[in-house]
Amino acid sequence: MFQWKKLGKVFTPQEVSGRPWLKEFAQAPASLILDDVVRIFFSCRPPADADGKYVSYSAYVDLDRHDLFSVRDVAEQPILGLGGVGEFDEFGIYPVSVIRDGEDVRAYYAGWTRCESVPFNVAIGCAISHDSGKTFSKLGNGPVLSYTPDEPFVLSGPKIRKFNGIWHLFYIAGRKWKLVDGRAEPVYKIRMATSTDGVCWSKSNKDLISSRIEEDEAQASPDVFFANGKYHMFFCYRYSSHYRGKQNGYRIGYASSINLIDWVRDDSKAGIDVSDQGWDSEMISYPHVFNLDGKTYMAYLGDQVGRNGFGLAVLEGNLE
Numbered sequence: 001m002f003q004w005k006k007l008g009k010v011f012t013p014q015e016v017s018g019r020p021w022l023k024e025f026a027q028a029p030a031s032l033i034l035d036d037v038v039r040i041f042f043s044c045r046p047p048a049d050a051d052g053k054y055v056s057y058s059a060y061v062d063l064d065r066h067d068l069f070s071v072r073d074v075a076e077q078p079i080l081g082l083g084g085v086g087e088f089d090e091f092g093i094y095p096v097s098v099i100r101d102g103e104d105v106r107a108y109y110a111g112w113t114r115c116e117s118v119p120f121n122v123a124i125g126c127a128i129s130h131d132s133g134k135t136f137s138k139l140g141n142g143p144v145l146s147y148t149p150d151e152p153f154v155l156s157g158p159k160i161r162k163f164n165g166i167w168h169l170f171y172i173a174g175r176k177w178k179l180v181d182g183r184a185e186p187v188y189k190i191r192m193a194t195s196t197d198g199v200c201w202s203k204s205n206k207d208l209i210s211s212r213i214e215e216d217e218a219q220a221s222p223d224v225f226f227a228n229g230k231y232h233m234f235f236c237y238r239y240s241s242h243y244r245g246k247q248n249g250y251r252i253g254y255a256s257s258i259n260l261i262d263w264v265r266d267d268s269k270a271g272i273d274v275s276d277q278g279w280d281s282e283m284i285s286y287p288h289v290f291n292l293d294g295k296t297y298m299a300y301l302g303d304q305v306g307r308n309g310f311g312l313a314v315l316e317g318n319l320e
Helices: none
Strands: 005-012 022-034 035-046 057-064 067-074 093-101 104-114 120-128 154-164 167-179 183-195 218-227 228-237 252-255 283-291 295-301 309-313
Touching: 005 057, 005 067, 022 104, 022 283, 022 295, 035 093, 035 104, 035 218, 057 093, 067 093, 093 283, 104 154, 120 154, 154 218, 167 218, 218 283, 228 283, 252 283
Parallel strands: 183 218
Antiparallel strands: 005 309, 022 035, 035 057, 057 067, 093 104, 104 120, 154 167, 167 183, 218 228, 228 252, 283 295, 295 309
C-alpha cells in the first residue's frame, strides 16, 4: 500500500485580504511547476448573494518551491471570467486542471449553470494561457465536452493528462439525481475521453471505477499518473445522501490499470484517511498527486470540501 505522511494545511483562503471574490474555499488543487514556485490552482467563492446562492471562481497561489508552506503570491484576479448570460459557465469555474502544451498552458474546467428542477448542471470547457497560468483565454463560449445520450448531465471534475502523445481527459458524469430530505443530490461516476488535439474528444462510454460502499456511490477527482509500469488513480468517493458530515463524507480511494480502460480498485492501498482531529478530521477529498524535486506530494481537501483551504502530504517510500 501507499503511505502518505500528512504535512498540514498549506493555504487558508480566509487569511487572504483585498480580494472580495476570494472569501472562502480553496477547492480542487492542481499544480503547475515553475522555476522557483509551485503554482497551485484552486476554486473559491465570494459570499453568497441575497438569495443564498454562490458563484465559483478559480485562482492560484504560488508556493515557494523549496518551502511549500511559504506563500509567495496569490492571484490578484480570477484566472477566467464567468460566462455571459445563458452560457454554460455563467455561474461557476470549478474545478480546473492544467497541463503544459509547448510554450502555453492549457486549462480544462467545469462550467456551472443554474437550473430550476435541480440546483445545477455542469459541462467542461477549455482555455489557454500564454503567461504561465496567470491569465487564460477561453477557446470559445461553449464547452468542449458536454452532455450526450449516455452522459445526460453534470460533466465535471476534469483532470487532463497526456500519455503516449494522446490527450486523456478523466472526468465525472452524472448518473442520477436523488431526492434526499427534499433536496436533489447528484450521483456521478468516473469516465474518460481521448483526443489527438485536446479539442475534439472521443468518449470511452464506460464507468472506470466500480462502486464499493453503495450502488449510488458518488466518485470524483480522478487523478491519474504512470509509474513503475502501470497507471495509478487516486480519487475520492462518498455516499449519495447525508454526506456533509464525517460518517458519509468523502474519502480517498485508489485504483490501478495497465491500459487506462480496465481498472482494479483497492481503497486499502490509498494510504491516507481522515485525521483524529483538526481541519481534515471529518472528510478528505479531491486528491492531486505531483512530483517535485525527487519527492511525490498529494494536495487534498479537508472538512466541508475545502471551505477552509487545502493541505499537503508526502509519499513515504517508493511508488509500487
